[in-house]
Amino acid sequence: MSKSLDFEEPVVKLREKIGELKEIAKSAEVDMSSEIETLETRLKQLEAKIYSNMEPWDRVQVARHAQRPTTSDYIEEIFSDFIELHGDRSFGDDEAIIGGIASFEGQPITIIGHQRGKSTKENIRRNFGMPHPEGYRKALRLMKQAEKFNRPIICFIDTKGAYPGKAAEERGQSEAIARNLFEMAGLKVPVISVVIGEGGSGGALALGVANKIYMLENSTYSVISPEGAASILWKDASLAKQAAEAMKITAFDLKEMGIIDGIVNEVAGGAHRDVQAQALELKNCISEALSQLNSLSEAELIDDRYEKFRKIGEFIEEEVN
Amino acid sequence: MAIRSLLSINKKKQKGVIVDRNKENSFPADLMTKCPECKKIYLTKELDNNLKVCPNCDHHYKMTAWERVSILMDEGTFVSFDENLRTSNPLKFPSYLDKIEIDSHKTGLNEAVLTGMGSIDGSQVVVAIMDSHFRMGSMGSVVGEKITRAIEKATEYSLPFIIFTASGGARMQEGVISLMQMAKTSVALKRHSDHGLLFISIMTHPTTGGVSASFASLGDLNIAEPQALIGFAGRRVIEQTVREKLPEDFQTAEFLLAHGQLDAIFHRKEMRDKLATIVKLHQKGGVSNV
Ligand SMILES: [Zn+2]
Numbered sequence: 286m287s288k289s290l291d292f293e294e295p296v297v298k299l300r301e302k303i304g305e306l307k308e309i310a311k312s313a314e315v316d317m318s319s320e321i322e323t324l325e326t327r328l329k330q331l332e333a334k335i336y337s338n339m340e341p342w343d344r345v346q347v348a349r350h351a352q353r354p355t356t357s358d359y360i361e362e363i364f365s366d367f368i369e370l371h372g373d374r375s376f377g378d379d380e381a382i383i384g385g386i387a388s389f390e391g392q393p394i395t396i397i398g399h400q401r402g403k404s405t406k407e408n409i410r411r412n413f414g415m416p417h418p419e420g421y422r423k424a425l426r427l428m429k430q431a432e433k434f435n436r437p438i439i440c441f442i443d444t445k446g447a448y449p450g451k452a453a454e455e456r457g458q459s460e461a462i463a464r465n466l467f468e469m470a471g472l473k474v475p476v477i478s479v480v481i482g483e484g485g486s487g488g489a490l491a492l493g494v495a496n497k498i499y500m501l502e503n504s505t506y507s508v509i510s511p512e513g514a515a516s517i518l519w520k521d522a523s524l525a526k527q528a529a530e531a532m533k534i535t536a537f538d539l540k541e542m543g544i545i546d547g548i549v550n551e552v553a554g555g556a557h558r559d560v561q562a563q564a565l566e567l568k569n570c571i572s573e574a575l576s577q578l579n580s581l582s583e584a585e586l587i588d589d590r591y592e593k594f595r596k597i598g599e600f601i602e603e604e605v606n
Numbered sequence: 607m608a609i610r611s612l613l614s615i616n617k618k619k620q621k622g623v624i625v626d627r628n629k630e631n632s633f634p635a636d637l638m639t640k641c642p643e644c645k646k647i648y649l650t651k652e653l654d655n656n657l658k659v660c661p662n663c664d665h666h667y668k669m670t671a672w673e674r675v676s677i678l679m680d681e682g683t684f685v686s687f688d689e690n691l692r693t694s695n696p697l698k699f700p701s702y703l704d705k706i707e708i709d710s711h712k713t714g715l716n717e718a719v720l721t722g723m724g725s726i727d728g729s730q731v732v733v734a735i736m737d738s739h740f741r742m743g744s745m746g747s748v749v750g751e752k753i754t755r756a757i758e759k760a761t762e763y764s765l766p767f768i769i770f771t772a773s774g775g776a777r778m779q780e781g782v783i784s785l786m787q788m789a790k791t792s793v794a795l796k797r798h799s800d801h802g803l804l805f806i807s808i809m810t811h812p813t814t815g816g817v818s819a820s821f822a823s824l825g826d827l828n829i830a831e832p833q834a835l836i837g838f839a840g841r842r843v844i845e846q847t848v849r850e851k852l853p854e855d856f857q858t859a860e861f862l863l864a865h866g867q868l869d870a871i872f873h874r875k876e877m878r879d880k881l882a883t884i885v886k887l888h889q890k891g892g893v894s895n896v
Contacts, residue, residue, distance in 0.1 A: 449839030463823035466792035598747035601692040
């Protein structure tokens with residue numbers, strides 16, 4: 286059983302109680318079935334109520350859940366014949382991003398995603414899913430390779446951000462991210478990006494210049510973390526909860542702003558509660574998106590991507606006399 | 607402070623009005639300016655005549671967008687674009703528009719970038735000049751839109767695009783919309799590039815965050831002014847993350863040059879001539895006449 290989050294505490298408590306009651310009923314040889322049934326109905330109602338009224342901060346907690354499915358979990362569930370390809374060919378292999386080739390419903394595709402770890406050990410190896418420049422350059426290399434062989438590209442976004450470190454700056458973190466934005470704009474193959482966890486700033490966007498952008502229901506996409514926003518805006522990182530609301534970072538916010546194309550429903554309580562069911566939702570989403578994009582020509586794909594980003598922005602245009 | 611007093615001269619310009627170069631350089635109120643680097647005191651006029659570069663230590667002062675126009679473009683050729691765009695408040699942050707209003711009044715700009723067309727030593731170019739006196743040069747929707755429109759105009763007229771960056775990064779108050787301006791400007795630059803056109807990025811102090819990680823780094827030539835602070839993450843954030851002392855020159859233009867991240871550093875005094883030469887060298891060979 287995975288660790289519970291604050292907002293779902295009542296659900297977890299009730300579920301535990303029902304479990305205890307079942308145990309007792311078994312050994313006491315008393316028929317408690319109607320009582321148990323009543324409680325289970327109440328549990329369903331409570332779940333529905335709590336999981337349908339999640340605050341932005343609750344969703345941040347789910348998006349950051351240690352057991353939340355990662356890129357590699359979805360690769361295993363959704364694609365077949367996956368072969369991981371490593372390295373940027375100039376510096377090294379950044380394990381904070383993984384990528385490779387696979388097949389999806391019979392179609393060869395390239396898959397690239399940020400990769401967090403689930404244990405401390407794996408997180409250290411994967412730098413907590415925070416890439417260095419060579420990670421972005423590996424991603425770009427694989428995208429260009431996909432373009433050559435006319436494979437659609439599927440990107441999973443799941444990072445707190447590009448790594449803020451000395452070596453990253455020395456090797457051109459800014460240029461690596463910028464280059465991806467620029468080159469992704471010109472890709473002649475369909476590009477689909479899905480935010481599966483945290484979409485943190487430029488480090489997320491560097492896998493996000495896509496024809497179709499989706500977000501899992503409890504994922505976030507933001508220019509800065511809620512903690513960072515709180516400390517800049519109000520000089521107090523403990524106001525992260527308020528910042529999570531003010532900054533409009535949920536899937537629903539981004540859908541409303543017209544930035545993303547759709548929201549992938551999550552299983553009750555979050556993707557970590559049922560990886561296979563979640564993967565199926567995601568698979569259906571990718572399948573639908575690909576069927577729309579596969580019919581577009583190279584020029585149409587590039588124009589489509591151009592128009593998509595071209596129209597993002599809120600401003601007032603005054604009449605010129 | 608001298609720069610502030612010069613800012614007040616940057617009255618709002620009408621579209622198409624010719625800039626009076628002498629007026630831009632007129633005598634500011636503060637007579638003396640102390641160099642923040644070497645602490646020497648100079649007549650402000652002497653400093654202005656020296657393109658706001660300290661004659662003693664070569665410290666490059668920040669410049670306003672209009673000051674750069676005056677030292678860069680051929681006299682009377684600059685036409686400003688899109689002054690009719692106004693910032694809105696998509697996330698409804700309290701007092702956001704008041705702050706915009708104050709900086710707009712202070713700088714004479716509608717937002718943190720001035721865009722337009724003009725000539726440099728006879729060569730027609732489209733330019734965008736960011737002004738860090740306006741909300742730290744941060745990029746929100748209007749900055750992203752003005753830059754994108756300028757790039758599109760350069761593409762339409764088959765002209766080189768030159769940008770002077772000066773920015774703390776994305777505009778927090780516009781949230782993820784400001785993040786998306788990185789992508790918007792980059793897709794526009796890709797289209798400009800695909801037409802075989804020249805883009806020169808000149809990074810001035812400071813160029814960080816989302817601006818550094820988008821158009822600032824995408825020049826066919828990436829140039830910087832001496833000592834400019836350029837980087838993705840802030841120095842303090844990095845120090846907290848890596849828990850090690852960073853070198854004194856970390857994230858300076860010179861540091862980037864040494865690490866292979868820049869084509870060149872140009873002193874402000876040679877900037878105009880070098881840019882003119884670069885543009886001319888590209889006219890002879892590659893500029894498509896489609
Ligand atoms: Zn000095």
